[in-house]
Amino acid sequence: MNQPGIELREVVKRHGSTVAVDHLSFSVRRGEFFSILGPSGSGKTTTLRLIAGFEHPDQGDILIDGRSVRDVPPNLRPVNMVFQHYALFPHLTVSGNVAFGLEMRGIARAEILSRVSAALDMVRLAGKDDRLPAQLSGGEQQRVALARALVNRPAVLLLDEPLGALDQQLRQEMQVELKTIQEQVGLTFICVTHHQEEALTMSDRVAVMDHGRVLQVGAPQDIYTAPASLFVAEFIGLSNRLDGRIAAVEGTRCRIEVPGLPIVQADVPAGAGPGRAVSVVLRPERLHVSKQAAPNGFDNVVPARVAKAVYNGHEMQYQLRIDERLLWTVRVPNADGGQKRFLPGDTVSVRWNADESVVLAQ
Amino acid sequence: MKGPAWRRRGLLAASLGNLLFLYLPIAVLIVYSFNAAKLAMTWQGFSLQWYAALARDHALMVACQNSVLIALVSTSVATLLGVSAAIGLERLPWRLRAWLDGALLLPLVIPEIMMGVALLLLFVLIKVPLGLLTVTIGHAAFNLPVVMVIVRARLRKLDPQLEEAARDLGATPWQAFRRVTLPLLRPAIVGAALLAFTVSLDDFVVTFFTAGPGSTTLPLKVYSMIKTGISPEINALSAMLVVASMCLVGLSLAVQRQRKIYSLIH
Secondary structure: OOOEEEEEEEEEEEEOOEEEEEEEEEEEEOOOEEEEEOOOOOOHHHHHHHHHOOOOOOEEEEEEOOEEOOOOOHHHOOEEEEEOOEOOOOOOOHHHHHHHHHHHOOOOHHHHHHHHHHHHHHOOOOOOOOOOHHHOOHHHHHHHHHHHHHOOOOOEEEEEOOOOOOOHHHHHHHHHHHHHHHHHHOOEEEEEEOOHHHHHHHOOEEEEEEOOEEEEEEOHHHHHHOOOOHHHHHHOOOOEEEEEEEEEEEOOEEEEEOOOOOOEEEEOOOOOOOOOEEEEEEOHHHOEEEOOOOOOOOOEEEEEEEEEEEEOOOEEEEEEEOOOOOEEEEEEEOOOOOOOOOOOOOEEEEEEOHHHEEEEEO | OOOOHHHHHHHHHHHHHHHHHHHHHHHHHHHHOOEOOOOOOOOOOEOOHHHHHHHHOHHHHHHHHHHHHHHHHHHHHHHHHHHHHHHHHHOOOHHHHHHHHHHHHHHHHOOHHHHHHHHHHHHHHOOOOOOHHHHHHHHHHHHHHHHHHHHHHHHHHOOHHHHHHHHHOOOOHHHHHHHHHHHHHHHHHHHHHHHHHHHHHHOOHHHHHHOOOOOOOHHHHHHHHHHOOOOHHHHHHHHHHHHHHHHHHHHHHHHHHOHHHHHOOO
């Protein structure tokens, strides 16, 4: 189980003068749900196309199950792809689409029939086998695309923004369904997405990409709670940010000077010393709001004024004005049914402990 | 459809006027092809005698055969070359494609008479005897861009990822073309071929310049018959030509319209 299913070694791909993928290296374990997360233009789709074989790396190598696929054309690679807009064959029925890969491999008719119907059962499309793609809803088309790829039992399944074309409701349903199917078939999934919630929900591990490079690879919790860089912190989830300079280091704690605010106490980032310019990143759900001005045991207290209060059912979302430049977002769960609410214009204090922030080098 | 009643009535009248303008001569032609009278434009009763006379006219039957043969061969050649050219062009780098586009589509805008003269000069220059072969080459030449335009319009609407999907599912480039691209292009190809066939069947100008002894086509024959006076036989012949052409064009449009089903999901 621990042998990598896919390994990229120092892969470089240029499109004209721009570098789409820049010395990219990572490996994906067998049976893992691996997501590549990044903004558009970060090279994530190119990475997927390199693995599928639609593009050829300028440098570096790609290994699937330990074998280099550098010179293997797409039709001979043990990978299958779910395309962003599905790319279903419009002239073939649902079962014609799903059977396509098996037919290309010359599998016997009887086996094709049983495997196609098993695949359609799995994606809950039994009974729609002789429809044309145009007669299906977006969600159904998505599931046909999934069945068409899975039926070939590839070593790796590639998904390019698989839920991008679906509406919010369906998207959340499919997130769970995709993950369930992946666990059921036990295949390696590599999923490209710009949607961070999708990546966090479905993946065993996430790689965050930008400008053709991987910035961080890790489990969703690690990426969210311990981002390796400011880019990762701000790309994943909401975050409030304070820019300052380390004034003093005392053991594992440091004191950070932020212009216009009281001294901020935080855990010391690795390898940082006094004088270093840093950013303190605070997640909206880690902040505590109170009308009391006293620290009450918290390491940090900052006064603020409520600019906006939004009721979201399960939580309150506040926009807090710290000073002219800083507007923070804070989330308070409505555990008490929303009794303890603050109103716009209220003066409050925002409090947090040193270990509830992340300090990152600028 | 909203608006004052007078406007609606006006539009209706204008449309009817247009239709009459376009189809009245044809209708008259067809009606008179059933006229029993020998010469006059007066109606003297219904008769199929002119159609019977057509069937007995040997020279006319030969012209008819020539027309169909030329149309079949030139359409096949134009379709084969046009489809290959369309697919090839789509895969060229942009700059080269733009240049070749212009070159290949020029025959569409060149006056037909110039094309006829040019072909004649070429055939004389390279000493090819005028006959069925030269007419067929001429027809293939003006039909090539017609086929290409229609097929490329369809090709451009195809999702390029469809071929990638086929490759991803284990198809070789040839299999991907045969199993995915070709079936999706088929309505456009059939439609283009039918249109090319019709244009070839009706063509006069290029045929006139490139035909030689023994390669008289139906339009040429009709023209020569008219020079010796309008006989009701010509009415019958023209009526058949018109109806055949209309059927072919209608069929071509119907086949091309099929693609609507295909493009629904895009």
